[in-house]
Amino acid sequence: MSRKGKKGHSQKLRVEFKRNRTDRTREKDWTERYRAEAEKPAEEQESEDALSGERVSGKGSLVRKRTVIGSVLPAENASGERGDFSILPDVSGKETLPGRVISVHGLYSRVEHEETGTVYSCATRRVLKTLSTDQRQVVIVGDRVRFRAASENEGIIERIEPRFGSLSRTSRGRKHVIVTNVDQAFIVASAAEPSIKPNLIDRLLVTCGRAGITPVILINKFDLADPLELLPLIGVYAQMGYKVIPTSVKTGYGIARVRKLLAGRESVVVGQSGVGKSSLLNGIEPDLGLRTAEVSRENQKGRHTTTTGELIRLSFGGYVVDTPGIRQFMLWDIIPEEVIAYFRDLCPYENLCRFSDCTHTHENGCAVKDAVADGRVDSRRYASYLSIRSGEMVEN
Ligand SMILES: Nc1nc2c(ncn2[C@@H]2O[C@H](COP(=O)(O)OP(=O)(O)OP(=O)(O)O)[C@@H](O)[C@H]2O)c(=O)[nH]1
Ligand SMILES: [Mg+2]
Ligand SMILES: [Zn+2]
Numbered sequence: 001m002s003r004k005g006k007k008g009h010s011q012k013l014r015v016e017f018k019r020n021r022t023d024r025t026r027e028k029d030w031t032e033r034y035r036a037e038a039e040k041p042a043e044e045q046e047s048e049d050a051l052s053g054e055r056v057s058g059k060g061s062l063v064r065k066r067t068v069i070g071s072v073l074p075a076e077n078a079s080g081e082r083g084d085f086s087i088l089p090d091v092s093g094k095e096t097l098p099g100r101v102i103s104v105h106g107l108y109s110r111v112e113h114e115e116t117g118t119v120y121s122c123a124t125r126r127v128l129k130t131l132s133t134d135q136r137q138v139v140i141v142g143d144r145v146r147f148r149a150a151s152e153n154e155g156i157i158e159r160i161e162p163r164f165g166s167l168s169r170t171s172r173g174r175k176h177v178i179v180t181n182v183d184q185a186f187i188v189a190s191a192a193e194p195s196i197k198p199n200l201i202d203r204l205l206v207t208c209g210r211a212g213i214t215p216v217i218l219i220n221k222f223d224l225a226d227p228l229e230l231l232p233l234i235g236v237y238a239q240m241g242y243k244v245i246p247t248s249v250k251t252g253y254g255i256a257r258v259r260k261l262l263a264g265r266e267s268v269v270v271g272q273s274g275v276g277k278s279s280l281l282n283g284i285e286p287d288l289g290l291r292t293a294e295v296s297r298e299n300q301k302g303r304h305t306t307t308t309g310e311l312i313r314l315s316f317g318g319y320v321v322d323t324p325g326i327r328q329f330m331l332w333d334i335i336p337e338e339v340i341a342y343f344r345d346l347c348p349y350e351n352l353c354r355f356s357d358c359t360h361t362h363e364n365g366c367a368v369k370d371a372v373a374d375g376r377v378d379s380r381r382y383a384s385y386l387s388i389r390s391g392e393m394v395e396n
Contacts, residue, residue: 010070014068015068015127070090073085073162084175087131091146099114099145101140102119104308111147114144124138125158125159128158142268143180163177164181169330169332175332175333176332179270179309185213185214187201189220189275190224192225199394203329210334210338217237218244219247222254255284263317269322273324278291293305306325343385345378346368346382353368354367360385
């Protein structure tokens with residue numbers, strides 16, 4: 001894809017338009033129904049493109065060039081994250097409506113009109129798939145979009161606004177954005193059933209740090225725990241300045257605090273299956289009625305009851321996204337040298353290492369290792385650092 005041209009200015013841009021034949025048949029029904037309304041300009045461009053030549057690539061998909069009018073987006077945002085789109089297409093402000101993606105179901109998304117609250121079932125303009133970089137999915141729950149209404153409750157997404165605060169992971173070598181446009185993440189763990197996985201908490205903390213999302217750690221099912229056993233773990237995180245809140249949906253403990261933190265913000269709840277993410281939200285907003293299920297008796301694991309991310313508008317202000325339980329969590333797009341910066345407890349020692357390029361894994365004169373050895377730093381946290389640094393995948 002060409003990224004030539006000045007940043008931020010609207011202009012004609014030539015982009016490679018890759019289209020897989022199988023995709024085309026899957027989308028056919030939709031485009032036929034909405035061709036007149038929504039796809040017309042795109043179809044016109046296609047015939048223009050046909051004239052300018054097309055070729056079949058080695059992989060059997062069509063590769064064409066097409067013109068998109070829009071502006072070039074910077075490759076990276078302020079925190080060094082690569083953007084998910086290279087170009088922001090221009091759309092007519094009169095013909096499109098502002099919306100928020102509340103859930104994604106394959107090729108269709110449910111989009112809430114930002115002003116009226118009406119929900120539309122929307123397909124995605126094909127060119128947006130072309131403009132998307134290495135993501136697994138094009139439209140993400142939490143996206144702010146401009147969409148064209150095709151009927152009372154159907155439409156087509158014409159543009160995805162630049163994202164801020166995305167929580168991502170690696171899924172089969174590609175980027176999987178779990179949620180976007182959030183400023184706060186509740187990392188939910190449970191004291192028991194399933195037992196707590198501190199390594200997953202650490203991974204999510206690094207991800208939040210990198211994305212500029214404020215993390216809050218919830219230790220749910222506190223009614224099942226011996227508080228004394230959990231104190232050391234809670235202490236480790238609290239000492240680093242993270243908010244750690246023990247909660248119980250059963251007794252109501254801690255729920256009021258969570259509610260207060262949710263008010264007026266854009267949040268997400270993430271964590272393993274079965275820890276009680278949906279139950280917590282039901283406890284906070286009793287009319288929600290999110291589906292929940294008991295964890296399996298045999299292996300104490302959750303049953304992956306929530307299957308798709310869902311953005312929920314809260315009655316007391318703000319939004320929260322309920323997400324499916326995380327099975328595996330591998331960080332996306334982080335280089336090993338950067339990992340230490342997101343370990344608040346380890347990074348103060350980094351400058352004291354003998355070698356300036358110390359990796360803190362095996363070197364002599366490593367101040368981080370010394371701090372672990374004499375107990376100034378939790379050795380379990382250091383183990384997490386090594387695991388994340390090596391790009392290891394963890395199964396929950
Ligand atoms: N004892 C106890 N059980 C709880 C608590 N919170 C949730 N549970 C139970 O834990 C089970 C799983 O809860 P869910 O809300 O479905 O868990 P989830 O995190 O949404 O799981 P997925 O949707 O699969 O990711 C249910 O049987 C809940 O009743 C709690 O604070 N204490
Ligand atoms: Mg759930
Ligand atoms: Zn070191």
